[in-house]
Amino acid sequence: MANGAKISATVITGFLGAGKTTLVRHLLENAGGRRIALIINEFGDVGIDGGLLRGCGEELCRDEDIVELANGCICCTVADDFLPTMTKLIERDHAPDHIVIETSGLALPQPLVKAFGWPEIRARVTVDGVVAVVDAAAVAEGRFAADEGAIDAQRRADDSLDHESPLHELFEDQLISADMVLLNKADLVDAPSLARIEADLKKEVRPGVRFVHAENGRIDANILLGLAAAAEDDLEHRKSHHELEGEEEHDHDDFESFVVALGLQNDRKALLARIAATIRDHDILRLKGFVALDGADARLVVQAVGPRLSAYFDRPWAGGEERTSSLVVIGEKGLDSAAITARLAG
Ligand SMILES: [Zn+2]
Known part of the structure; x- marks a missing residue:
């Protein structure tokens, strides 16, 4: 079957506080006619993201299109939570055009992408792209997130979590799996720092992966959705680190x-x-x-x-x-x- 006949799914990674929920809300409000279903992997501060999104009052954020997976890390509960949820979404009478999956940031992206290779999912869905949302302001200060303590609390709140990766490893996993890196909160960082962050992070991504900048998660839905990356067919390349790439200048955000x-x-x-x-x-x-x-x-x-x-x-x-x-x-x-x-x- 051609890719065109499959439902596209976008996986959004990034730590708590990076701005994933604001980004997702912006996507829903500017979906350009796409019917987007949303899977949110929320635990720790249960329900906050879902509540924010449900409150948007738009016809595009219908309750039935928003599913919260609150039973723990999405990659650790793939078989119990994620796959049944996906199956339900794609077997609906009005299947969505696009599925956006917001991970908690503690999840390992690779096992999640791998889950799209399961036969019942693979036949109907393709991973359109993995987008890593990075808190540029935190990274500029040498941290991974604005509040690393909150991430640790989130980790402790999840009994099902079966991996204890330190934050820097999780961050590398998010970057190596990414088809696009969104440097969020770019407005809080001066231009030289932003250029330095981007040059540093480019060492962690696959060659040629693009960086985009945003404030408050405001980015054209057409840039993020429709990447057609078929990430489930490309797992090998998401493991190989440290391919250096020539530095590129991004002087404009438009x-x-x-x-x-x-x-x-x-x-x-x-x-x-x-x-x-x-x-x-x-x-x-x-x-x-x-x-x-x-x-x-x-x-x-x-x-x-x-x-x-x-x-x-x-x-x-x-x-x-x-x-x-x-x-x-x-x-x-x-x-x-x-x-x-x-x-x-x-
Ligand atoms: Zn996990």
């Missing part, structure tokens, strides 16, 4: 996108290689669109986030439909659209 129109393409492999090279060289956050291939009766959907690129045929061309190729390029302001367009055209 995003822009533009469309590159390409004609009929005759070499799928060469085109995908060109796209991958363009993303690498131009600091593109995401790229998506469809391609008309010479000799193919279906259109090729192309989706890329950071270093990962996927391509599949989604539907046949309709009779009389013009066979053209169109790619949307998304990045932070300042993209060199002329150079990118020329490069993609080959």
Whole structure:
């Protein structure tokens, strides 16, 4: 089955206080027509996140779309809590378009992503992306979170927790599993510190994983959702640490996108290689669109986030439909659209 037919799931990691709940609330309020279901792994200060979200009063935050897993760490209770909850959500009459999973931050992301490989889940859901939310203000001061004591209390409150990883290891796990890193509370940190944090954290993520900045979790839902990372197929790469990457400058917090129109393409492999090279060289956050291939009766959907690129045929061309190729390029302001367009055209 093509990825397009599966429900996408986004896993949001990050410690207590990093701003996950504000981010999720912002996503729900700016879902752009997506029906988002939310699984919150809340324990310790039980129910606070769920209460905040239920209070949003929007039609998009329907109670039935918000599930709280309050019985302990989501990765330790995968079989008892997480899988049955997922099954219930996807078997509903009105299944959600997108499932967002907010972990407590104590959870190990890898076993959670692995759970998406279970046959009954895998057939219906794909991990669209793992987003690590980082408290930039805390990290700038050499800590992992604004209140590390609260995280320890959260840990003690969970009897089911069967891993005792120190915070720095959990933090590394969150980063190595991430398809995108959100530096939250960026407004509380000066530009040189933010650049230093980003350069440091880049040593912990997989090569090419993008960093975005936000205040109060305010970020375009189109940047976070729809990453098409299929993380469940890519577990191996989330273990290998310390691939260094060239430092990149992010002077602007705003995003822009533009469309590159390409004609009929005759070499799928060469085109995908060109796209991958363009993303690498131009600091593109995401790229998506469809391609008309010479000799193919279906259109090729192309989706890329950071270093990962996927391509599949989604539907046949309709009779009389013009066979053209169109790619949307998304990045932070300042993209060199002329150079990118020329490069993609080959
Ligand atoms: Zn766990």
